[in-house]
Amino acid sequence: MPTILFAAKSERWSTYEPHLRAALAENGLDHVHLTVEAAPGEVDYIIYAPNSGLTDFTPYTRLKAVLNLWAGVEDVVGNATLRVPLARMVDDGLTEGMVEYVTGHVLRHHLGMDTHIHGQDGLWRDDSTPPLARDRGVAVLGLGVLGAACAQALARLNFPTHGWSRSPKSIPGVICHHGVDGLENALRAAQIVVLLLPNTPETNSTLNSRTLGFLPKGAVIVNPGRGALVDDSALLAALDAGHIGHATLDTFRIEPLPADHRYWSHPHVTVTPHIASATRAASAARTLVRNIKRAEMGAPLYHLVDRGLGY
C-alpha cells in the first residue's frame, strides 16, 4: 500500500484533504495511505509545498517522486537532497485563472479604466477614445503553459501579441521571439508587457534599467509571474521618471509585500496579493492523483522538472 505524505501548512491540508480523497477514490486508489505524518522510511510520494518546512529529503529512502503543490519550483529545484523526479503543478484551473487575471488587467490598462474608477466626481471625461486592441501591441515574456495560454487569449482579443522565450517557440496567432535580440524586439513592440517567465538565475531581473528602456514611453507592466523577474529599484525609477506608465504587480521578492514598501504608496503601481495563479484545490487534487497513478503504473510523470534548466 503506497503512502503519500502531504507536506504543506496545515490550512492547506484542510482545503486539500477532501479533494484528494475524492480524486483517489475516482481513480481506484482508495487503498492508498494519504497522511500528514509518516515515518520517512515509509513514504512513497510527497505532495510538497516548498514553504512546508521540509527541506531534507535524505531520510525518505523509499521516495519515488515529489509532486509540487504549485507551479513555481525555484525553492526546491536546487535542493541537493532531492534525488527523485520532481513534478510541477500544471492545473487547468490555474491556467484558466491566470488567463482571466491577465486578460482582465491588460484590458483594464488598455481601456484606461482606472481614470473612471477613481474619477467618480461628476466630471464627464469623454475627451479621449482609446485605440482599438488591434492597434495596441502587447508582449508576453515566457511561453510555458501559462504564458502561451495568455498570449493566445490576448491574440484572440485582437491585440498584436508578441511572445518571448529562451528557446524558439511557435504559437498560432502570436509573433514569437527568442534569445537576447528577441527580448529587445518584443519589448520595443509592447505598450503592455506581461511577465510569465519561470524564476531561474537566468531570468532574475529580466526587467532592469536597460531592458525597461526598450519599452515605449508610457508602457505598462503586468507581473503575475515571479517577483524576482523585476529589478525593483529600476522599475521604481522608471515609474518616477514617467517612462513606465503603470505597473500592476502580483508577485514580489518578499511576500506578503511589506506594508512600508514604496510599491504600495506609488500612484502608478497596483499591488495585488499573489492571487493571479491561485491553484484550485479540486482540479489540482485531480492533477496530483492522476500523476501518482501514472507513477504507480511505471509511466514517467507529467510536468517533470528539468533540474538542470531549473523549471
Add this chain to the structure above:
Amino acid sequence: MPTILFAAKSERWSTYEPHLRAALAENGLDHVHLTVEAAPGEVDYIIYAPNSGLTDFTPYTRLKAVLNLWAGVEDVVGNATLRVPLARMVDDGLTEGMVEYVTGHVLRHHLGMDTHIHGQDGLWRDDSTPPLARDRGVAVLGLGVLGAACAQALARLNFPTHGWSRSPKSIPGVICHHGVDGLENALRAAQIVVLLLPNTPETNSTLNSRTLGFLPKGAVIVNPGRGALVDDSALLAALDAGHIGHATLDTFRIEPLPADHRYWSHPHVTVTPHIASATRAASAARTLVRNIKRAEMGAPLYHLVDRGLGY
C-alpha cells in the same frame, strides 16, 4: 454628380472629412460632392447625427437615403418627415470597441479588481480566490450585432453565457433565451448582466424593480447600451438594499449625466462617459461610403432600419 450632406456638429466634420474623402477616393467616388452646406433640393444622401439640429427632412426632395452616424436611431426613427431608407451605423471598429469594453468590465467585476485598485494601503488581501469564469454565469440582453459579438467573446472566456432577445436567436456557445419567460430565465442565471438592447418603447425600463428581483443577490449590471433600458430609481433602490452589488453604467437618460446625479456619488456605481461604443472615424467612413456606393448601384442599403420595429 451626387451630393452628400454631412449633417453633424462641426467638430465631427473636422474628424470625419479626411476619412470620408479618402474612402470616397478608394471607392472610385472622387466625383461625389461632399459638403456641410447644400440647398436641400440638391441633396442625394445625408450622413446624419441625430443631434445635428436637422429635424425636418421635408425640403430634401431628391433625398435617396439617410445614413446614421452611429448605432442608436431612437431620435430619428420616429421622424415622420423622413420618408426614405434609414441605415444604422454598423462599424467593425465600433463592434470591436464594444467587445473590449464589455469583456474588460465583466472581467473587472469577475476578478473583484476594484478591491485592489482602491486598496493600496499595505494590507495583503489574499483571503479570497474568485471563482473561475466557468463557474460564473453571465447574461447579455440584446443579441444584435453588438450583443452577439459580446456574448461570443464572453463565452470564449469560459463564462457560461446566456443571451436574451425579443425573437429567437441561435449563437454558437451561447444559451439563447427569448420572450418574457426567457428574460426571467436569463436573469436568474446571471451574476453579471450586460445591457445591449436597442432603445424602443418595448425595451424602456427592461431592468425595473420586478426584473431586478430575478437577479441573484450581489449581481452586477453593466450598461453600455442605452440609458432608458434601466429604471434608475429601481436600480438605486436595489443598490441601496444590497441586492445589486455594483452597476457600471456608460449610458444615461440624460447625457452628460448631471454632476449632482446619485449615480456619481453612489459607492457601488461606476459612471463611464458613453465611451463604450465610440465610432472610429476611419472605419466608420469606409462603412458609410460602401453603403452609398451600394445605393448608387441600385442595391438595397446594408443595416437598414425597420421603422416599425424601431431599430
